[in-house]
Amino acid sequence: MPAAPSPRRSTRSGAPEGGAALALALGGRLPLPEAELRRIVGTVVAAEGARAEISLTFLGREAMRRLNLEHKGRDRPTDVLSWSLPDPRGFIVGDVYVCPWAARQEAAARGIPAHEELVRLVVHGTLHALGWDHPEEAGRTRSPMWRRQERYVRRLAPAPDGPARPVRQRREGRR
Numbered sequence: 001m002p003a004a005p006s007p008r009r010s011t012r013s014g015a016p017e018g019g020a021a022l023a024l025a026l027g028g029r030l031p032l033p034e035a036e037l038r039r040i041v042g043t044v045v046a047a048e049g050a051r052a053e054i055s056l057t058f059l060g061r062e063a064m065r066r067l068n069l070e071h072k073g074r075d076r077p078t079d080v081l082s083w084s085l086p087d088p089r090g091f092i093v094g095d096v097y098v099c100p101w102a103a104r105q106e107a108a109a110r111g112i113p114a115h116e117e118l119v120r121l122v123v124h125g126t127l128h129a130l131g132w133d134h135p136e137e138a139g140r141t142r143s144p145m146w147r148r149q150e151r152y153v154r155r156l157a158p159a160p161d162g163p164a165r166p167v168r169q170r171r172e173g174r175r
Helices: 034-047 061-072 100-110 114-129 144-156
Strands: 008-014 021-027 051-058 080-086 092-098
Touching (some): 061 100, 092 114, 114 144
Antiparallel strands (some): 080 092
């Protein structure tokens, strides 16, 4: 897993359901309030019944481009990257990197609020860190992971006039 830039803010919290527990470290300039980010990741980890230490880092366009090139061989910024490893204590240790610039571009292209897309990317990266995956292209938005992700987004990022709108599949693939 790549090292995340500092500064880091870290807390540990437990959730009674399913033995879920969360330790969350945040890094980079936060595009959403810290409490909201903790709520988003904490909700996903608890609902999945996971025990996890998640590092959530926000990167600019150029830093995300370099990370994507180094680890995926793609010389362009991407919206979200994540990695995870099991830990001897039974925890999942995961790194999630989100690019707010890419989130704003995607939100504008889809005609949705940037806030909703940022929530979607945090949920998406967290689900990957917890072991979920989806096809790269065809069937992506019909996959069990994607349906699960969209249920969380509807719950965590309601639209001003009701639940978050379902996401339309974009032309290019995304992680």
